[in-house]
Amino acid sequence: xxRRYQQQPKRKRKWVKxxxxxxxxxxxxxFLYSKYLAYQIEEKFDRARKWNLPSRVFSxxxxxxxxxxxxxxxxxxxxxRLGYRNxxxxxxxxxxxxxxxxxxxxxxxxxxxxxxxxxxxxxRIELDRTVIVKLLHREEKKELELxxxxxxxxxxxFDERMEDRTVVTLEEVPPSLLEAIILIEDERFFKHxxxxxxxxxxxxxxxxxxxxxxxxxxxxxxxxxxNFFLHPRKSFLRKINEQLMALELERHHSKSEILQAYINxxxxxxxxxxxxxxxxxxxxxxxxxNVKQLTVAESAYLAGMIQSPGRYSPFxxxxxxxxxxxxxxxxxxxxxxxxxxxxxxxxNEVVVSPKQKMKRATAPFFIDFVKQELAANFSEELLxxxxxxxxxTLDMHAQVVAEEVIDTExxxxxxxxxxxxxxxxxxPLETCLISIQPSNGYIRTMVGGRDYERSQFNxxxxxxxxxxxxxxxFVYLTAFDQERSQVPVTPSTLIEDRSFTVEAGGExxxxxxxxxxxxxxxxxxxxxxxxYNIATAKLAIQTGLENVVQTAREAGIHGNLLAVPSLAxxxxxxxxxxxxxxxxxxxxxxxxxxxxxxLHVVTKEGEVLERRRVKMQRRFDPRPVYVxxxxxxxxxxxxxGVGARALGLSGVVAGKTGTxxxxxxxxxxxxxxxxxxxxxxxxxxxxEMKKMSGARAALPMWTxxxxxxxxxxxxxxxxxxxxxxxxxxxxxxxxxxxxxxxxLYEAFIEGTEPTESxxxxxxxxxxxxxxxxxESY
Amino acid sequence: MKKPPEKREVNIPKRKASAQLVEKGIAAMNxxxxxxxxxxxxxxxxxxxTNGIAYFYLAKVLFENDRPDEALxxxxxxxxxxEEDDDYWHEQIELLQNxxxxxxxxxxxxxDEHYY
Numbered sequence: 085x086x087r088r089y090q091q092q093p094k095r096k097r098k099w100v101k102x103x104x105x106x107x108x109x110x111x112x113x114x115f116l117y118s119k120y121l122a123y124q125i126e127e128k129f130d131r132a133r134k135w136n137l138p139s140r141v142f143s144x145x146x147x148x149x150x151x152x153x154x155x156x157x158x159x160x161x162x163x164x165r166l167g168y169r170n171x172x173x174x175x176x177x178x179x180x181x182x183x184x185x186x187x188x189x190x191x192x193x194x195x196x197x198x199x200x201x202x203x204x205x206x207x208r209i210e211l212d213r214t215v216i217v218k219l220l221h222r223e224e225k226k227e228l229e230l231x232x233x234x235x236x237x238x239x240x241x242f243d244e245r246m247e248d249r250t251v252v253t254l255e256e257v258p259p260s261l262l263e264a265i266i267l268i269e270d271e272r273f274f275k276h277x278x279x280x281x282x283x284x285x286x287x288x289x290x291x292x293x294x295x296x297x298x299x300x301x302x303x304x305x306x307x308x309x310x311n312f313f314l315h316p317r318k319s320f321l322r323k324i325n326e327q328l329m330a331l332e333l334e335r336h337h338s339k340s341e342i343l344q345a346y347i348n349x350x351x352x353x354x355x356x357x358x359x360x361x362x363x364x365x366x367x368x369x370x371x372x373x374n375v376k377q378l379t380v381a382e383s384a385y386l387a388g389m390i391q392s393p394g395r396y397s398p399f400x401x402x403x404x405x406x407x408x409x410x411x412x413x414x415x416x417x418x419x420x421x422x423x424x425x426x427x428x429x430x431x432n433e434v435v436v437s438p439k440q441k442m443k444r445a446t447a448p449f450f451i452d453f454v455k456q457e458l459a460a461n462f463s464e465e466l467l468x469x470x471x472x473x474x475x476x477t478l479d480m481h482a483q484v485v486a487e488e489v490i491d492t493e494x495x496x497x498x499x500x501x502x503x504x505x506x507x508x509x510x511x512p513l514e515t516c517l518i519s520i521q522p523s524n525g526y527i528r529t530m531v532g533g534r535d536y537e538r539s540q541f542n543x544x545x546x547x548x549x550x551x552x553x554x555x556x557x558f559v560y561l562t563a564f565d566q567e568r569s570q571v572p573v574t575p576s577t578l579i580e581d582r583s584f585t586v587e588a589g590g591e592x593x594x595x596x597x598x599x600x601x602x603x604x605x606x607x608x609x610x611x612x613x614x615x616y617n618i619a620t621a622k623l624a625i626q627t628g629l630e631n632v633v634q635t636a637r638e639a640g641i642h643g644n645l646l647a648v649p650s651l652a653x654x655x656x657x658x659x660x661x662x663x664x665x666x667x668x669x670x671x672x673x674x675x676x677x678x679x680x681x682x683l684h685v686v687t688k689e690g691e692v693l694e695r696r697r698v699k700m701q702r703r704f705d706p707r708p709v710y711v712x713x714x715x716x717x718x719x720x721x722x723x724x725g726v727g728a729r730a731l732g733l734s735g736v737v738a739g740k741t742g743t744x745x746x747x748x749x750x751x752x753x754x755x756x757x758x759x760x761x762x763x764x765x766x767x768x769x770x771x772e773m774k775k776m777s778g779a780r781a782a783l784p785m786w787t788x789x790x791x792x793x794x795x796x797x798x799x800x801x802x803x804x805x806x807x808x809x810x811x812x813x814x815x816x817x818x819x820x821x822x823x824x825x826x827x828l829y830e831a832f833i834e835g836t837e838p839t840e841s842x843x844x845x846x847x848x849x850x851x852x853x854x855x856x857x858x859e860s861y
Numbered sequence: 862m863k864k865p866p867e868k869r870e871v872n873i874p875k876r877k878a879s880a881q882l883v884e885k886g887i888a889a890m891n892x893x894x895x896x897x898x899x900x901x902x903x904x905x906x907x908x909x910x911t912n913g914i915a916y917f918y919l920a921k922v923l924f925e926n927d928r929p930d931e932a933l934x935x936x937x938x939x940x941x942x943x944e945e946d947d948d949y950w951h952e953q954i955e956l957l958q959n960x961x962x963x964x965x966x967x968x969x970x971x972x973d974e975h976y977y
Binding site: 144145147149150151197198199200228229230521522523524526672673675677695697698699700701702706757758795799802804805 | 873907910928935941
């Protein structure tokens with residue numbers, strides 16, 4: 085007994101020791117674990133960059149000036165895409181617009197252009213029906229010659245988290261928003277140290293009373309920890325970690341730092357595949373505003389959305405959202421954060437959000453193209469994390485039109501000519517539509533295929549196809565240039581469109597016309613307008629095939645060009661982009677502008693990291709260029725491109741159709757002085773499209789596009805001083821007299837104009853004996 | 862020194878809008894902000910691709926920014942666009958062309974103050 089009594093304190097001491105050891109070990113373990121968590125927090129939280137910010141790719145800006153038809157340019161759709169809000173009749177702040185019968189008011193957004201900070205102002209656009217007649221700066225009460233609408237975001241380059249976010253500081257956020265968030269999410273934020281026992285107890289009571297989860301006890305700090313550092317799955321360990329980390333975070337960081345991180349981190353809904361993160365991005369998305377411009381009511385609305393963004397979204401559940409907003413406003417009133425007057429104003433405020441269901445251009449092929457351009461200097465990781473701002477040449481309106489046109493025109497084609505297309509072909513008919521501004525080489529639109537989801541192969545930039553007859557203008561340009569051609573040629577020169585045979589590569593070669601006919605003695609103009617192969621091949625041989633190769637190279641065609649007669653008919657390969665770019669020399673008076681898609685890369689702080697230059701160089705004498713362009717206008721008025729006129733295209737246009745052997749490619753390249761566009765239709769595997777010529781398959785698509793994008797203001801191609809327009813007979817090319825009524829005005833380089841009148845030229849449409857040329861190629 | 866012409870009255874809205882951008886570009890050039898000036902002249906061309914004077918100033922700013930090769934292409938374009946009877950502008954273009962190609966400069970008049 086005594087022994088027992090003696091043993092008890094010893095055993096007790098042993099247990100106490102063990103207990104103390106356990107406490108000590110636990111304490112050390114907890115200490116080390118806390119340190120580990122603290123390290124993790126500091127690692128992420130203290131980094132200068134706390135979030136991976138997506139880089140944004142912008143279109144070019146839009147200029148508005150008198151004469152522009154706002155319907156043609158679909159200005160209201162553009163405003164919707166830019167996140168402007170239709171406020172009905174009055175505009176009060178940046179991002180508002182209001183349309184009346186005779187005017188459109190826009191309160192322009194602020195925008196940071198590369199090296200230029202633009203401050204928004206209220207703009208009045210006076211209209212005559214839908215055409216702009218006057219622009220007024222409403223604040224300064226002065227008339228403007230033009231106004232600039234900011235570029236649109238075409239795409240964001242995300243990391244795998246796909247979070248769209250605009251980072252702001254606390255100073256940039258209105259106090260009402262911060263107050264509303266704290267009030268509704270963590271009323272005791274400034275009183276606790278990361279976890280709030282009072283809040284937890286209150287939530288517990290509320291949940292017991294309601295027999296369900298109606299209130300959470302997590303502090304803002306815990307929510308931030310959960311979103312920022314931990315996985316979203318609920319588990320006991322995660323809860324413990326969350327609380328330990330919250331304590332650590334509060335130990336090392338001020339409340340302001342935590343609140344700032346919270347308002348930037350918080351999830352506030354989805355925009356397609358990407359999430360809307362942070363209050364600034366949410367303000368833009370839901371209210372079309374910079375966060376600092378939010379009203380009290382909008383602040384309360386946004387604060388209310390944190391609990392469940394989908395449930396209270398103004399786009400899908402406006403009524404529920406307003407009810408939640410009103411609860412918060414009431415709470416703010418009771419907490420004396422609002423006066424009675426402010427409360428009543430806020431509660432009666434109408435929620436105005438930007439329009440959501442509008443057609444957006446996604447320009448995926450263009451974005452891929454730009455990314456390739458960026459790849460040399462910017463890694464993917466950099467693009468996904470640094471929030472760079474990438475300015476491009478894309479015309480967003482034209483891109484939307486191009487995407488619509490491709491969709492509708494291809495479907496039309498497949499329906500109307502189903503019998504001509506191969507049956508059960510495994511792949512659909514494919515296409516490319518590209519447009520370039522000739523004056524500076526800006527790529528304005530690029531659609532590299534009909535369905536990016538299905539195939540990311542960019543047919544505009546990557547497909548190598550035979551250009552067929554679209555190459556012919558380079559033959560004629562060589563012929564009209566006295567410095568390049570072996571023989572003098574003008575559009576009035578007569579040429580035989582009659583079958584001939586030459587030796588090419590040891591084999592006899594004999595060109596044939598698409599209509600399988602021969603047309604006898606014709607003018608050079610007629611040969612190009614009607615795309616006659618025989619006459620063109622003959623002209624190329626007379627001009628000098630090496631000279632034609634030289635012209636093509638200087639125009640920017642880099643393919644494998646061989647000085648053989650079939651070159652004249654486009655029997656080699658080019659990419660559509662290469663061809664479109666080469667054509668720009670025609671509307672650009674012989675000056676080649678390198679195609680350009682990327683203009684500036686700017687950091688989020690505004691530092692310009694990269695600036696691409698427009699490169700222009702004179703490659704050709706403007707006179708033969710003008711003469712060729714003048715003949716190409718005839719293609720549209722009388723030749724193979726006449727279908728465009730039948731489809732309602734008016735104004736000054738020039739262009740050329742192209743069809744390759746066995747109808748494997750259908751092309752059209754056409755231009756105005758301001759814009760050049762190329763359309764191509766074909767199968768990726770070169771399958772035949774019976775009788776689907778350029779005029780039938782590619783021209784309607786080109787016409788539909790151009791009709792919607794050509795800007796007003798009729799102007800002609802620039803005629804060089806020493807090019808003269810002379811009235812000549814259409815058939816003979818001789819000077820027109822009363823005896824030849826079918827005349828036209830032909831362009832001649834001074835000194836090359838015809839001297840004979842049409843009466844003196846006798847052309848016979850009967851075919852002379854067949855020729856055989858001795859040269860071999 | 863040849864006297865510059867009076868500003869030409871331009872009635873086409875597109876040209877007026879473009880001219881305003883040219884004016885802003887000239888102001889930026891005078892303030893020695895060549896990058897900004899270059900951007901304005903590009904924008905002027907975007908608005909009106911036939912405004913020869915915008916091409917001229919773009920060439921001028923490129924030349925002043927030590928990019929003479931790039932300047933020549935735009936100057937060529939300016940030459941093709943400026944009206945045939947506009948002696949003043951043809952002379953300005955020729956002067957700049959000579960400057961760029963290193964030829965002797967005989968006259969330098971104030972193109973910056975008078976341009977339409």
